[in-house]
Amino acid sequence: MKSLLIPLLAFLTLPNVVFSSHLYNQRELIVTTESTEESIELAKYLNKNGVVKYSAYWCPNCLNQSELFGKQAYNELNVVECARDGINSKTQICIDKKIQGFPTWEINGKLILGVLSLKELSKLTGFKY
Numbered sequence: 001m002k003s004l005l006i007p008l009l010a011f012l013t014l015p016n017v018v019f020s021s022h023l024y025n026q027r028e029l030i031v032t033t034e035s036t037e038e039s040i041e042l043a044k045y046l047n048k049n050g051v052v053k054y055s056a057y058w059c060p061n062c063l064n065q066s067e068l069f070g071k072q073a074y075n076e077l078n079v080v081e082c083a084r085d086g087i088n089s090k091t092q093i094c095i096d097k098k099i100q101g102f103p104t105w106e107i108n109g110k111l112i113l114g115v116l117s118l119k120e121l122s123k124l125t126g127f128k129y
Contacts, residue, residue: 028057028087035070038129042118043069043076045127052106054094056083059102065115 035043055062066074081087082094082102097111105112107124122129 026057027083027085028081029055029063029066029074031063031066031069031071031074033067033070035072035074039069039073039118040076041129042122042127043073046121046125047076047078049125050108051078051121051125053077053079054082054097054099054102054104054106055079056102057081057086058083061115062103065103068115068118 053065055066069077080090080093082091082099083089084091097106099111101113103113103115105116105121105124112124116124121127
């Protein structure tokens with residue numbers, strides 16, 4: 001018991017260096033970077049063409065992916081929240097689609113797992129800057 005108590009006390013007294021939304025009961029991704037005109041146009045194009053991003057608010061890769069777009073463009077994307085306790089959760093859709101990890105992009109009916117650059121997303125979808 002004593003061997004568990006010391007590391008726990010040390011952990012609790014150290015400052016929280018790594019921000020994680022689930023530690024603060026946030027339940028949604030908070031994107032902080034600014035968008036470019038190009039990222040906003042790409043996001044609108046993806047949405048208009050039925051591209052879906054399957055995500056979970058607690059997923060660091062999902063946050064990294066969203067930060068590539070920036071906050072204004074992120075709001076233009078069609079994002080499905082898969083975490084059961086996430087805000088506007090659509091877990092059943094994620095189960096039905098057999099989403100295996102996050103982020104997962106659905107492009108033309110094909111599921112692609114992982115963080116994709118904006119350039120990669122442009123190529124996969126035919127978006128031209």
